[in-house]
């Protein structure tokens with residue numbers, strides 16, 4: 001990748017010049033929303049779903065995004081194009097913008113829109129082969145009636161605390177329970193357990209983000225003949241599952257082979273996980289919004 005360019009409120013600027021004000025309420029208060037999106041082979045995967053989620057998150061916090069969905073689609077495509085990227089992770093951020101020091105959003109002059117695109121493998125490549133170990137975190141998922149997980153806001157402290165617990169335990173990811181002790185999700189990914197060839201993932205009302213990758217995996221699993229459902233489960237069910245894997249735009253699909261010291265299945269990513277991963281790879285590489293138009297040759 002040559003010099004990385006970042007979209008910042010209508011302009012493309014060099015990475016070192018891509019700066020926001022210390023008075024931006026996204027910085028001061030986590031007042032804003034974001035999306036993580038991926039492009040594979042010049043196709044942006046499920047872009048419309050990501051943008052719908054972004055606009056719904058913004059509506060939920062009464063934040064007006066100064067662009068239409070079509071304009072935002074263009075921002076995503078242009079950010080990939082100016083960086084000549086075919087496959088990349090794209091972060092879209094809409095903050096409340098620059099205001100004064102108080103929390104009142106009325107002091108903010110207008111939302112700020114940022115798009116960053118760069119290659120990303122969330123976990124080291126070899127972990128996608130071997131699978132990862134996780135631990136359960138003591139931090140609980142924030143309750144949906146306090147701050148809905150459906151609002152993908154810049155307030156990610158809850159998730160960061162979970163990631164810190166993973167770091168302290170020396171593992172790449174940790175599992176978050178909801179306030180009632182049911183399994184919700186990882187710090188930034190969804191969880192699936194597989195038992196007797198049936199795939200189960202926690203429902204949104206438990207506190208899990210209804211991830212776009214998760215929804216794609218539910219479809220892939222059904223296409224491949226598996227029963228795949230939303231269901232409420234506990235850590236016990238995770239420990240005794242045949243297979244466990246995590247899904248997310250950044251994480252993609254990664255097998256989990258040990259949870260709180262309990263080896264899952266054979267201790268390697270299982271048959272179902274690998275089958276689902278293969279199905280996922282084939283849709284992400286062939287589906288999606290095209291960033292680069294087909295070459296048109298004139299005779």
Ligand code: PMP
Nearest residue numbers: 188189190209211212213248249
């Ligand atoms: N849960 C949380 C808390 C997340 O931040 C993410 C990443 N957006 C996910 C799950 C996975 O969602 P998606 O597949 O839409 O990226």
